[in-house]
Amino acid sequence: MVTKQFEGSPKDEADLTRADSLAREIFSDIANKWALLIIETVGERTLRFTELRNEIEGISHKMLTQNLRMLERNGLVDRCVHPTVPPRVEYTLTEPGRALRATVDGMCDWTHRYLGHIETARHQFDT
Amino acid sequence: MVTKQFEGSPKDEADLTRADSLAREIFSDIANKWALLIIETVGERTLRFTELRNEIEGISHKMLTQNLRMLERNGLVDRCVHPTVPPRVEYTLTEPGRALRATVDGMCDWTHRYLGHIETARHQFDT
DNA sequence: CCGGATCCTTATCGATACTG
DNA sequence: CAGTATCGATAAGGATCCGG
Numbered sequence: 596m597v598t599k600q601f602e603g604s605p606k607d608e609a610d611l612t613r614a615d616s617l618a619r620e621i622f623s624d625i626a627n628k629w630a631l632l633i634i635e636t637v638g639e640r641t642l643r644f645t646e647l648r649n650e651i652e653g654i655s656h657k658m659l660t661q662n663l664r665m666l667e668r669n670g671l672v673d674r675c676v677h678p679t680v681p682p683r684v685e686y687t688l689t690e691p692g693r694a695l696r697a698t699v700d701g702m703c704d705w706t707h708r709y710l711g712h713i714e715t716a717r718h719q720f721d722t
Numbered sequence: 723m724v725t726k727q728f729e730g731s732p733k734d735e736a737d738l739t740r741a742d743s744l745a746r747e748i749f750s751d752i753a754n755k756w757a758l759l760i761i762e763t764v765g766e767r768t769l770r771f772t773e774l775r776n777e778i779e780g781i782s783h784k785m786l787t788q789n790l791r792m793l794e795r796n797g798l799v800d801r802c803v804h805p806t807v808p809p810r811v812e813y814t815l816t817e818p819g820r821a822l823r824a825t826v827d828g829m830c831d832w833t834h835r836y837l838g839h840i841e842t843a844r845h846q847f848d849t
Numbered sequence: 850c851c852g853g854a855t856c857c858t859t860a861t862c863g864a865t866a867c868t869g
Numbered sequence: 870c871a872g873t874a875t876c877g878a879t880a881a882g883g884a885t886c887c888g889g
């Protein structure tokens with residue numbers, strides 16, 4: 596539970612609520628579709644910017660850079676710039692990134708497993 | 723992989739790309755912080771609207787109803803209206819909802835496990 | 850090829866007020 | 870208590886241009 600509160604000494608409590616707000620901040624960062632799709636797409640490979648752009652259907656240049664910067668800042672992806680011309684920039688998952696990807700895989704599996712359930716639930720609801 | 727493309731007969735291909743776009747749609751629905759926090763908060767319990775509102779820090783009335791409708795439509799939460807006055811509405815996870823919650827738990831665990839990593843990565847990046 | 854900066858168009862969100 | 874509807878403020882997102 597991300598928002599869980601704790602009891603304890605004033606100092607502990609302060610530290611824990613600070614940790615909680617940080618946890619919430621991180622959660623808000625990564626719990627959006629583009630970030631998760633990027634994590635999922637990079638996978639075990641190493642991909643260039645344009646490759647990512649082509650693999651993730653519908654993502655704009657801006658969203659991709661924006662989310663890549665955010666993921667890089669949080670230490671989930673590694674950005675490797677080759678000083679060539681034209682430039683070559685490669686993105687890889689770090690160890691924390693790969694760990695997160697394991698759970699994102701779970702979400703993707705879930706989506707496919709319950710596709711039928713969801714489709715019928717929608718039909719039922721829309722009446 | 724959510725966006726994976728397949729080969730096959732024209733019919734199969736059409737069905738699979740349709741399934742893929744549906745998968746992507748579902749993924750876009752649930753991959754947002756409020757939806758995931760709701761899934762996480764309902765958990766194994768049954769909660770009323772206001773209880774949810776109080777437990778999920780920072781969520782507005784509007785976001786809560788909006789996401790609950792969406793989750794209900796996709797068959798992830800069950801909405802039980804008691805015909806009393808004042809009304810009493812209780813939300814519970816369905817079986818698909820509980821299955822998804824398992825993976826969301828994984829994301830929350832991940833967040834707490836890598837809190838330190840992320841905090842130092844941020845400091846490093848911000849310089 | 851990559852990414853920043855700009856402008857401009859949407860969509861999101863919160864606050865408020867109102868019904869059963 | 871739970872939910873819908875409306876309305877501004879504001880943030881997100883897309884398109885484009887330019888510089889490294």
